[in-house]
Amino acid sequence: MSKFGVLVMGPAGAGKTTFCSALIQNLRNNKRSCFYVNLDPAAEDFAYEPDLDIKDLISLEDVMEEMGLGPNGGLIYCFEFLLENLDFITEPLDPLTEEYLIIIDMPGQIELYTHIPILPTLVKHLTRTGALNVNLCAAYLLESTFVVDRAKYFAGTLSAMSAMIMLEVPHVNILSKMDLVKGTVGKRTLKRFLDPDTSLLDDDPEQTVTGLGDDTVEEGDPSSKGAMMGGASFKRLNRAVAQLIDDFSMVSFLQLDAQDEDSVGAILSYIDDAIQFHEAQEPREPDDEVDLYGDDDDAE
Known part of the structure; x- marks a missing residue:
């Protein structure tokens, strides 16, 4: 029996937990069942x-204190420990029916x-190749305020593409916190960021070659001070990243206001479309059958 789930990912501050809460509320409003899984050992x-x-299995705070690790090293240790104890996930999820949407934060x-390779191993355990047979979709959130800094936007888009390649599951990319850019970025401008391409750099004022006094930065001199973060070298780097994203043409974004x-x-x-949720649902009989013709005598 198939199960259905969504893996909510993205950089810190992208609004993943807020999105999960909004999903749960929407599902409840529509009388749909869900099962909420928190895999962030630092979330409170x-x-x-x-x-x-x-x-309930392991916390980041305990790992950092007992193992003397930092936040990133402690988090990796937590997930390695989880992979050694996969029954912690398998046993609660195994009885769930196909009517549930499993939301993994x-x-x-x-x-x-x-x-x-930690997360790909977990995904393989959850999906058809593993024990639970979950039709899984990944939702990668990127904060919409990144669009005002195109270098940051393309870096975030590159991380989304990297996750798509690593996980090999259906993928939905989302620009979150759209309420923060309303009135700041025009709708027509914002629409251009939904399908990333190199043309976004052509009219970026921050990607012009800057000068130092009377001396302009040489295109071929990456060691120049002015070329470090705002000049020629940085411009070429961003264009190379944007071109890579454009060549693969894998990433496009949906807009989200939670x-x-x-x-x-x-x-x-x-x-739902990505995981084919509705296709697996059994048709339901109506509660009351309505006789359109009334009694047999009247029908005659």
């Missing part, structure tokens, strides 16, 4: 109490999604 505050919380350290129920519902519909 939740609008909805998780049905399964990794802190991940931590914000992006190295888990980009170059460390305070807007219609916006959350639209994202949920994309997730």
Whole structure:
């Protein structure tokens, strides 16, 4: 029997837990069942109490104190410990029926999604190749305020593409916190960021070559002070990253305002399509059958 789930990922501060809470509220409003899993061993505050919380197995605070590790090293240790104790996830999820949407809230350290093979191992355990047979979709959140800094925007887009390649599951990329850019970025401008391409750098005022006094920065001199973060070298780096993203043409974004129920519902519909949720649901009989013709005598 198939199960269905969404893995909510993204850098710290992207609004993952807020998005999970909005999803849960939307599902409840539509009388749908969900199962909330928190896999962030440092998370503390939740609008909805998780049905399964990794802190019941291991917490980042305890690991840092007992092992003498920093936050990033401690987080990796927590996930390695989780992979050694996968029954912690398997046993609660195994009885769930196909009517449930499993929402998995991940931590914000992006190295888990980009170059460390921990998360791919967990995903394989959850999906069809593993024991639980979960139709899984990844939702990668990127804060919409990144669009005002195009270098940061392309770096975030590159991390989303890296996660797509690493995990090899259906993927939905989301620009979150849209309420923060309303009135700051025009709708037409914002629409251009939904499908990243190199043309976004052509009219970026921050990507012009800067000068130092009367001496302009030479295009071929990456050691120049003015070329470090705002000049020729930085411009070439950003264009190379943007070109790589454009060449693969894998990443496009949906817009999310977690305070807007219609916006959350639209994202949920994309997730449902990605995991083919509705196709697996059994048709239901109506509660009351209505006789359109009335009694047999009247019908005659």
